[in-house]
Amino acid sequence: MxxxxxxxxxxxxxxxxxxxxxxxxxxxxxxxxxxxxxxxxxxxxxxxxxxxxxxxxxxxxxxxxxxxxxxxxxxxxxxxxxxxxxxxxxxxxxxxxxxxxxxxxxxxLTLGVVERLLKLVAKHSSLPSDYRASHRACVEKVIAILNLRTLDGSFFKKTRHHAALQPLCEWFVNLTDTAATGRQGLQCESCLKYLRRTDEKSRGEAWSHLPETFDLHVNDWPSAPE
Ligand SMILES: [Zn+2]
Structure with missing residues (x-):
């Protein structure tokens, strides 16, 4: 028909x-x-x-x-x-x-946002040890995003389905709870560059999995870029 x-x-x-x-x-x-x-x-x-x-x-x-x-x-x-x-x-x-x-x-989608965030933290925390040694404060700030208060006091509001296809990197720049890090959010260009690249890749993966997210199979839906 x-x-x-x-x-x-x-x-x-x-x-x-x-x-x-x-x-x-x-x-x-x-x-x-x-x-x-x-x-x-x-x-x-x-x-x-x-x-x-x-x-x-x-x-x-x-x-x-x-x-x-x-x-x-x-x-x-x-x-x-x-x-x-x-x-x-x-x-x-x-x-x-x-x-x-x-x-x-x-x-x-909500789970996907949290997973992307955790993956970013994990990847940044597993950079080579000599890099981490010279970026100790950055590592602390990146981990601090998992503290509920650092994300503008609204971790659960932000980590919802709306953010599933958005870049998450700026969240690290805009950490607000200074008690968690003693300082402002992440400003290091080198770490931000790494996080943005990693985040963009995971955003591409989130898009490529969009059909499965809704329990669909769509022929010719693009797979994630390498
Ligand atoms: Zn850094």
């Missing part, structure tokens, strides 16, 4: 614009200005995009559209404290399966 044989031209045009707005590469996703040139989207439209992806059998839209749904769940009236979220998502026209994907995916 392929819709591809019956989709009118106007739908094809809309689909090709949606594919530009909900792309398959991180580079395209980051280019918000170009994406917005194709579609004027409101937060609620991400749900519509998921429905359209299902209706038109266009799975490549799903990972970034579901991610956009996650980003926008807070700005629409999906509340965790009344009816089960899954039930509410059905009101936005998602199937039971996609509602579950969204809820589970949001948890996975």
């Amino acid at each position: 392929g819709h591809k044989y019956s989709i009118p031209k106007v739908m094809n045009d809309a689909l090709s614009r949606l594919k530009k707005y909900y792309p398959t590469t991180l580079t395209a996703w980051d280019d918000v200005t170009t994406r917005e040139g194709y579609v004027t989207a409101q937060p609620i439209d991400a749900f519509e995009a998921v429905r359209l992806a299902r209706l038109t059998e266009t799975p490549s839209l799903l990972p970034s559209a579901l991610f956009a749904c996650c980003e926008n769940m807070c700005s629409i009236s999906v509340k965790d404290d009344c009816a089960p979220p899954e039930h509410q998502l059905l009101l936005y026209g998602l199937s039971v399966q996609d509602s579950r994907r969204l809820i589970k995916g949001r948890e996975n």
Whole structure:
């Protein structure tokens, strides 16, 4: 029952614009200005995009559209404290399966942020010993990010699904609890350069795993760059 044989031209045009707005590469996703040139989207439209992806059998839209749904769940009236979220998502026209994907995916994204942060700390702490010896204060500051108070007093607010595809490095620059480090955040250019490079790689990996994050398999979804 392929819709591809019956989709009118106007739908094809809309689909090709949606594919530009909900792309398959991180580079395209980051280019918000170009994406917005194709579609004027409101937060609620991400749900519509998921429905359209299902209706038109266009799975490549799903990972970034579901991610956009996650980003926008807070700005629409999906509340965790009344009816089960899954039930509410059905009101936005998602199937039971996609509602579950969204809820589970949001948890996975949050875990992903924490994992990325831990990985950054671990990698920085395992740099060669002579480097660490001359950057002892930097190592302490990087580890200090795991102290709940250093991250602008809002560790749990920051380490949520919203940050899953964002660069995390600036968090180290903006550590605020001076009691943890006795000083300001990380300012060392050499360590920041290393952390930014490592973080960019892990951000690429997070993007490449976006389909699995939502329990999806999408042919031709790009794998992480080497
Ligand atoms: Zn340093």
